[in-house]
Amino acid sequence: MKKLLNLLTILIVLTSCTPTPENVQESNTLPPIYPDYCDVTIPQNIAPLNFLLRADCEAIEVKAGDITINTRGNEAVFDIDDWKALLQQSADKSIEVNVSALINGQWIAYKPFTWQVVSDKVDPYLTYRLIEPDYEIWNNVQIQQRCVENFDVNALGHYEKLENRCMNCHTFANQNPQLSMMYVRGPGGGAILNENGILSKLNIPGSVYFGFSPTGRYITYSTQKIIPAFHSDPSKRLEVYDSESNVCVADMQEHRIFTSPLLSDSLKFETFPTFSPDGKYIYYCAADSVSLPHNIKQLQYSLVRIAFDEKTGTIGTQVDTLYQQRSVCHPRVSPDGQYILYTVADYGTFPIWHPEADLQMINLQTGKIDTLGIVNSAKSDTYHSWSSNSRWFVFASKRDDGLYGKPYFCYIDKHGKAHKPFCLPQAHPSFYDNNLKSFNAPELGKGKVPFDVEDVAKAMKKESVTFK
Structure with a gap:
């Protein structure tokens, strides 16, 4: 009985894991994200630029600086503490953002875009x-x-x-x-x-x-x-x-x-x-x-x-x-x-x-x-x-x-x-x-x-x- 429970636990874990990119197909187009945050300039003190992918996808992976989001569905939501740390270390620098999506069983890596972070803050x-x-x-x-x-x-x-x-x-x-x-x-x-x-x-x-x-x-x-x-x-x-x-x-x-x-x-x-x-x-x-x-x-x-x-x-x-x-x-x-x-x-x-x-x-x-x-x-x-x-x-x-x-x-x-x-x-x-x-x-x-x-x-x- 104990072995059966362990096996069921392993199966649940395996089936609930978010897929990770493999056999990735490169795309030369920017990801269809909403809101459109591709290649924008942002202040150092702005809230996380959470976005969704306008595509019928099973999972997405987003890499922005040292942050990686890997999740099922089409939404990318940043942890606010990780986000603040990223912007703090990126002041007056650019962050490259890479978005990949699992669509119809195929991972697609979209063309990267950047966030230019400026130390000129916006009124809060x-x-x-x-x-x-x-x-x-x-x-x-x-x-x-x-x-x-x-x-x-x-x-x-x-x-x-x-x-x-x-x-x-x-x-x-x-x-x-x-x-x-x-x-x-x-x-x-x-x-x-x-x-x-x-x-x-x-x-x-x-x-x-x-x-x-x-x-x-x-x-x-x-x-x-x-x-x-x-x-x-x-x-x-x-x-x-x-x-x-x-x-x-x-x-x-x-x-x-x-x-x-x-x-x-x-x-x-x-x-x-x-x-x-x-x-x-x-x-x-x-x-x-x-x-x-x-x-x-x-x-x-x-x-x-x-x-x-x-x-x-x-x-x-x-x-x-x-x-x-x-x-x-x-x-x-x-x-x-x-x-x-x-x-x-x-x-x-x-x-x-x-x-x-x-x-x-x-x-x-x-x-x-x-x-x-x-x-x-x-x-x-x-x-x-x-x-x-x-x-x-x-x-x-x-x-x-x-x-x-x-x-x-x-x-x-x-x-x-x-x-x-x-x-x-x-x-x-x-x-x-x-x-x-x-x-x-x-x-x-x-x-x-x-x-x-x-x-x-x-x-x-x-x-x-x-x-x-």
Whole structure:
């Protein structure tokens, strides 16, 4: 009986062992992995790039540096401690990755690819909105913060806790988690201001898109009436436009609002304001008003700027135009002040539904425009933000299916060259296949914010601080 049990144990062990490569057939094609992590540049502090092989395979073997994964099925999941050690020893070096797969009884070794690891770290926290990619553009919204160094997620806003309200425009001051703001819309809503973990509710009339000044004393924001409409073009799902919009400045100390005739021209639409890192300019987008929605394709926004004096809180008297070849939105200046990153589309100001929407970058010292060919895809690429070291930016891309946005990270080296972007890694390689939410408006931060969804729910019950 004992011999029989031993024999059964041996048989179970033998049949459960994962096959190892033998009689391998070489392939000159890259492995069909998802997400596409072939030949990407990654920061030293990123979470494991877990992936799956888009093939009906019995087993796979992955070799990356001194790590070997040999497993049944088609998923490669790295041990996080082994991964961190690998990236630590590979800083400013490249890692060769070899993938082999057992398909129909035959081992196939795919063409190797590399991961270029850079010591320029990305800010460790990513805040984003999860939203259904449907016509109900705000239903069942969540705002989450994810640590990109691992897979920890913290809820900052959740529809179940906030009466299924719209939540948006979560933004940090200088990527600082101790000073941030987000909007909770609807009756009794407002801007939820976080100052070192103390939350207050602000009533800033009509405010939509905004950005902090370097000191945090001011925000510049747009006021607009946003109109969603079904598109007459069957190739497009939805069009969103402003029936009117202006740019204002709010003094966060004196609770005072002011603007300029140049920022509130009745013959123009002004939107998407943001401060330069030195506080000397407000960059924004401006378009000549047209009859909407009939002439939506003639709605062209230019990238412009106006001077601002943060010491005196005064707005300049001249508007400078930087770019007007295509319709511009979402300008963001790199923290070092060297570049401005923005989205271009054929027309309008809501590129999330425009498959032709691409990112571009202007060198503010030379005026040279980089069309970022290695970054953009055939689908919408937009909603971007910078890491505090100006070496990384994150953006939302619909490159997979044109419907669901996902966060992608792009490295800008010291020469200003953009590198192939990579998708936010997940603990489970099949996450994006099963996820039915779109990642929207990703924002990088230097640390974890000192509040959660319960704190936001409590802040919503407070009296609003009114701005005049």
